[in-house]
Amino acid sequence: xxxxxxxxxxxxxxxxxxxxxxxxxxxxxxxxxxxxxxxxxxxxxxxxxxxxxxxxxxxxxxxxxxxxxxxxxxxxxxxxxxxxxxxxxxxxxxxxxxxxxxxxxxxxxxxxxxxxxxxxxxxxxxxxxxxxxxxxxxxxxxxxxxxxxxxxxxxxxxxxxxxxxxxxxxxxxxx
Amino acid sequence: xxxxxxxxxxxxxxxxxxxxxxxxxxxxxxxxxxxxxxxxxxxxxxxxxxxxxxxxxxxxxxxxxxxxxxxxxxxxxxxxxxxxxxxxxxxxxxxxxxxxxxxxxxxxxxxxxxxxxxxxxxxxxxxxxxxxxxxxxxxxxxxxxxxxxxxxxxxxxxxxxxxxxxxxxxxxxxxxxxxxxxx
Numbered sequence: 544x545x546x547x548x549x550x551x552x553x554x555x556x557x558x559x560x561x562x563x564x565x566x567x568x569x570x571x572x573x574x575x576x577x578x579x580x581x582x583x584x585x586x587x588x589x590x591x592x593x594x595x596x597x598x599x600x601x602x603x604x605x606x607x608x609x610x611x612x613x614x615x616x617x618x619x620x621x622x623x624x625x626x627x628x629x630x631x632x633x634x635x636x637x638x639x640x641x642x643x644x645x646x647x648x649x650x651x652x653x654x655x656x657x658x659x660x661x662x663x664x665x666x667x668x669x670x671x672x673x674x675x676x677x678x679x680x681x682x683x684x685x686x687x688x689x690x691x692x693x694x695x696x697x698x699x700x701x702x703x704x705x706x707x708x709x710x711x712x713x714x715x716x717x718x
Numbered sequence: 719x720x721x722x723x724x725x726x727x728x729x730x731x732x733x734x735x736x737x738x739x740x741x742x743x744x745x746x747x748x749x750x751x752x753x754x755x756x757x758x759x760x761x762x763x764x765x766x767x768x769x770x771x772x773x774x775x776x777x778x779x780x781x782x783x784x785x786x787x788x789x790x791x792x793x794x795x796x797x798x799x800x801x802x803x804x805x806x807x808x809x810x811x812x813x814x815x816x817x818x819x820x821x822x823x824x825x826x827x828x829x830x831x832x833x834x835x836x837x838x839x840x841x842x843x844x845x846x847x848x849x850x851x852x853x854x855x856x857x858x859x860x861x862x863x864x865x866x867x868x869x870x871x872x873x874x875x876x877x878x879x880x881x882x883x884x885x886x887x888x889x890x891x892x893x894x895x896x897x898x899x900x901x
Contacts (some may be wrong), residue, residue, distance in 0.1 A: 549887060549890075552862070553868070553886075554867070560743075572862075577867075580863055580865070585751075585754070585758060587754035587768065588754075588764070589767055591768050591772060592750060592751055595746050595776060596740075596742070596746065598772065599739055599775070599776060602741065602779060603780075604734075604737060606783060621787070689766060691857060
């Protein structure tokens, strides 16, 4: 179906604005609609009103809720501008962030399965390499090489309970 | 009767909720024809259409306190009836209703030949309409037969304008392919 005809059928164009070849098609659609509109003269059957009212008479009265209960229970649309919505969301997230934290620095404590991150940091300017072993790598798991510069060595590991011990093995620089 | 027509829908709803069941008759008289015509166009069978309208009004009565805008109770009842029509079209029960025996009475006077021609056209069109999905038929009927605006349809059906336009467009395309004469 051509765009022009669609626009006409949607009421966005007058028939005079259509090209001549589309006018005949538009007329056919109008005939179709008016044929169906002729049914508008059809009324509901005469017995219907009484049938409805008989059933209504047998039904309990609808209960009207009054007062605070009605106010609380009645759903209603709320109109919120995108800006107000974004501000409210940001405020809620901020409150949740601080309420969920019991650390003085305000950082939240993770919940769920506990995983503790162990940070090892050593200042050893003369070392060529530094390795760390502890219960976080099962002791027998071998040395874990720390990464870092010549001055400061650094490693982060994780485990499910606080580490008991963290021996350090330092290879001093030769010469 | 004129006094009855002067009462607003909102006042009637308040009267019913206040305990006057008989006041509901005013709403029945006011909207039964519009609801029936819509139901008839949707389900095509007069008995089924009447049954749907009856259920819509009775359900509406039982849930009247949930009508949040009593002054527009007509639209609210229309939505109940429209949903019942769609439920009917999607139900297996629909298969039991013979469309052949469901001739909608013609309103014509005098010219028998012309009436027959119109009847034939309408029969063909209705057969084509019955091939559309419930949503497409509803949108097409409301737009092109009931002559409603898209804005009005949005309010009544709670569907976006773009979705309704799409349904109407698909309905037209489907009808176009079914009724070759409109190509």
